Amino acid sequence: MQLVQPCAAHTAPQKRAYTRACRRAEAHPLQGTTYRGRWCSLRELRGRWQSSLSTRSGRPLRSAVSTASTGHSASCHRLKIVTLNVGGLSQAAYAELLQHLQSLPPQARPDVLLLQETHWREHSEYSTAGWHIIGSANVSPQAGGVAIFIADHLCAAEHILHTSPIPGRLLHARLTLNGATVDIVNVYQKIAVSSLLSTEKGQKPGTTNRSLRREVWTALRKLLRNLPTRHIVVVAGDFNTPVKSVNTRVGARADLLSSTPPSDQGEFMDLIHDCDLLHLNSWTRFAKYTFRHGDHASMIDHIFVRPRLRVLDKVTLAQDATVEAVNAELHSTALDLFPGKLQHGRIVPWQSEQVGMAVRTMWAAYRTWRSTAKACSQHIWRAWAAYSKFCKAHRAFRRSTRQAKTAWFKNQVEIMEVSARKGDTRALFQLAARFGPKQVRRKLQLRSEDGGILSHADQADVLHKFYKNLYSTDAPDSHAKILDSLMDHMSLVRPFACLSLDTIPQALQHLSPHKAAPSHLAHTSVWIACSDVVSPWLTRFLRSAQQIPQVWKDTWLSLLPKVATPTLPRQLRPLGISEISGRIVCGLIQDQLRPYVENFLSNEPQFAYMANRSTDQALLRVLLHCTEGRRMCEPQVYDLRQARFSCSQSRSSSASKQARGGAIQLSLDLTQAFDRLEWGLISDALIAASVPVELYSLIILWHRSLYYHLKVVDATAAVPVQRGVRRNHSPK
Structure with missing residues (x-):
């Protein structure tokens, strides 16, 4: 399809029609519209007329994709993804869906389709005309089910890997596309409040919706943390949880379309922040609600991506670069992308505002008492009142110090609990080391032979x-x-x-x-x-x-x-x-x-640094040697039958005979052996x-x-x- 190119001689109404077409394409879920009798994508509409529109409006077009650096068409780098809660995909609905996808123009047809609530009863993996289909069924079919439809022009079926950490609720597929690896995660979260049975079919008695939701959050966090940073990550589906706008992560439209949040919304927002996810469907003014029931509307279906750090675009290596030059280039690039942060140190209890105010109050009362005692020696009651205020301020200072220390410890424990729930063991151990370090870190400072200080x-x-x-x-x-x-x-x-x-x-x-x-x-x-x-x-x-x-x-x-x-x-x-x-x-x-x-x-008998050998085998060798040595040192037991039929020696000499032998082991610890x-x-x-x-x-x-x-x-x-x-x- 050729790009639509409005010429500069277009009249004002024609230019307005072109602008309206661009706006319709922006608002359309498939990022396209019908213009001049044919379907055109938003990129095709803007492809050849950006300069004229920029001159007319005084600002560049709003486009988040640039292809100038690659030299290839931008469309080959695009991946069109659609997520949809079908509310049950029966055989008739399945055929209707595939017919609809086949009737779409090629430029409007999605590459990946994520479905939730399929209500399928069995796991499935097969290929049909135009699609590779992966389905994950829930234990209770009517309470979930997710599926991923992948267009067959993207890759062959053998290049698709998949797993389902939580059947029917979490499905992960990995595609290999032209050397790039794309991880797609389809999510269907349990609703927070349900009028159905309190215990879902197939679950343990007493299992609540909140515990099922926490299981999904935990599994999703673990899955995203284990994905390599070099992979392209897309997370989409029906989360049954609204989001709040967060700078650089979730757009402002999310607040306008928000509804009454469930109690675990904070856990969802923590997951977005910790896994470095970017919310896509909340930034433009055309963002709309994804669920509506009567007068109630909310945005509970989301599409997230994990932004890739474009380090490769900033690193340029010469063909004959030396090792030192490569390290210098990588080091400077890392410093540009990750500038060092000024370390102010952690806040300790004595730095709290409560302690500072108590100290200032105590010393003000002390100065008042001392000045009153000197100036009013004849008025002992006034001096006594000033002294009482000082004593009261001193007790308040000591009480505030204890309270600040207790509050600091409680805050640290809460942070540790949050890190434990998130699965961030690194932060958990760092916080635990503050309370009970294994070894106090001291500054290295050598001394002279007589114990003097050395520069x-x-x-x-x-x-x-x-x-x-x-x-x-x-x-x-x-x-x-x-x-x-x-x-x-x-x-x-x-x-x-x-x-x-x-x-x-x-x-x-x-x-x-x-x-x-x-x-x-x-x-x-x-x-x-x-x-x-x-x-x-x-x-x-x-x-x-x-x-x-x-x-x-x-x-x-x-x-x-x-x-x-x-x-x-x-x-x-x-x-x-x-x-x-x-x-x-x-x-x-x-x-x-x-x-x-x-x-x-x-x-x-070398056990270290050898495959299929371990120190356990070395210990077993030593223990067997000890057992053999003890056996050799044990005295002979008197055998009545042997003494009865033996005529060559007396009973006394036979009983006193003992084995002569033993074992010796030598353990060496070589100083500075390496x-x-x-x-x-x-x-x-x-x-x-x-x-x-x-x-x-x-x-x-x-x-x-x-x-x-x-x-x-x-x-x-x-x-x-x-x-x-x-x-x-x-x-x-």
């Missing part, structure tokens, strides 16, 4: 000397000689040629966003959000790199205390924090190395495990020119490393 530069120097001595060695560098001989006989221009690079996108997407990263480099969550951009770059970089970047070899130490108040370097436990893309490459190396290590250790491991042992172990030459060379090259970086406030130091292995360096 930040002196502390960094002490740490530098300690770790330089720890990680330096006098052992011969045997692996370096082996590597030099290998490099003489083979070309190592591409050190990463032995790695399988096909798993880089999956490795990036499976990173944990809570893993720490150096403060001056891009955080793990930024790499995950930009995985679609950085995955191709990292693949190209590994294919063309001729050496290992130094930033991948560098490690920034985080020093954790071993004792309550550490004053010496040996009382600190160093944990290494490395760059994220280097972590991904380390994971690829581990995947290549794992089969050789497992085969090498298959016959050894830090003092010689690299020559690593080289020997790799050779003994028959690791390929290319993989061996890459591992040994990675252990050359290693540096550990220390930072004490504003003082820094770099420690050259000649032995040891990095801990807490897992890519997961």
Whole structure:
């Protein structure tokens, strides 16, 4: 269909007709109208005349979609979704619905249709002409049922995944569309007040509507929290709950169409805020009620989307970008999108206005008493009255302090209860740590040998000397000689040629966003959000790199205390924090190395770091050894039958005979075992495990020119490393 293009020579009435057509298309549920004898979508109406209308009205057209940056037609990026409560979808109504959908023009036909209250008796999944249909039936068919109709031109049936956390009330479908993943959630919430039976068929006796509604809210919150942030999320259906306008989340039209809310409306609004949902059908002046019964009308059917953070639009990576340049680009983009917030600290009881007013009142009464006592020494009753007021103000101050502390604790407990209901365990544990922290966090402050205070530069120097001595060695560098001989006989221009690079996108997407990263480099969550951009770059970089970047070899130490108040370097436990893309490459190396290590250790009693083995097996081995040792040490039991038929020894000698034997166990705790491991042992172990030459060379090259970086406030130091292995360096 060609776009409608009103020319500039149109008369004023024709232009008014065009404007009215645009308004009708805005108000229509399918975002279209009939103009000049044919159906036109709102985008088609505005497609070629935006400049002339902008000149005429002095302002741009209201359009929330822009396609200038993509270079493709905007229609290919649109997903038309319709939600409808059918109030029972019988066989006749089902046929009528499909006939109506087939009669719609292609540009007006929805891509996804969400139905509530189908009253179907069984779960269903099938395909019919033009549609893939997924249905979820309720335990009580007449009390629910949801279905999703997906147009077959979107994707094949095998590309649709679905689940129903609450049958008949919550249905989740996942589509894969041109590389993008779309999660569609169809919701039918139980009505808050019903004139039907108090207990729904199939439910436990005593189950109320409120408990059923809470079950839906809880399941929906859990479902949305588990959806990846990179997915497109659409939540729609009959929620049987009105919403309130919230800035940037729910439009103002929601208040004009509001009705008497149920008691759990606040829980619904908390879900909208916590899951970062945007309400779509409450922003324009054409937004109308979705339910009407007599004189009562309300908006209880909603469509939500989860806005996607457009990080990818802001990140631009050059074809030959270095690791440092990529980190700088990602880090600066993250700072622009998430500027730091000024931390004012939490409000404690003494900061309450009630305590402040009591303190000011008490001191005013004190000053009045002292001035009255000095000026009116002859009027003892006046001084006594002033003193009584001061005592009363002092008691009020102490009472207000106790009340403020009690109110603060109650407020914290309420916040914890809200976090528990929301399933936010992170916030719950953070609040619990305020009441009973496992360990009091103290500022790291080393002391001199005589217990004196050291400046930040002196502390960094002490740490530098300690770790330089720890990680330096006098052992011969045997692996370096082996590597030099290998490099003489083979070309190592591409050190990463032995790695399988096909798993880089999956490795990036499976990173944990809570893993720490150096403060001056891009955080793990930024790499995950930009995985679609950085995955191709990292693949190209590994294919063309001729050496290992130094930033991948560098490690920034985080020093954790071993004792309550550490004053010496040996009382600190160093944990290494490395760059994220280097972590991904380390994971690829581990995947290549794992089969050789497992085969090498298959016959050894090694239980840690091995697949299908655990510390339980090690404990079982020790316990069996103890049992065998105790059995050997037990005295022999006198056997009457054996003594009766034995003629070679007397009864006394046979009874006194005991077994001679026992068992011994040795437990070793090696101090700084990871830090003092010689690299020559690593080289020997790799050779003994028959690791390929290319993989061996890459591992040994990675252990050359290693540096550990220390930072004490504003003082820094770099420690050259000649032995040891990095801990807490897992890519997961």
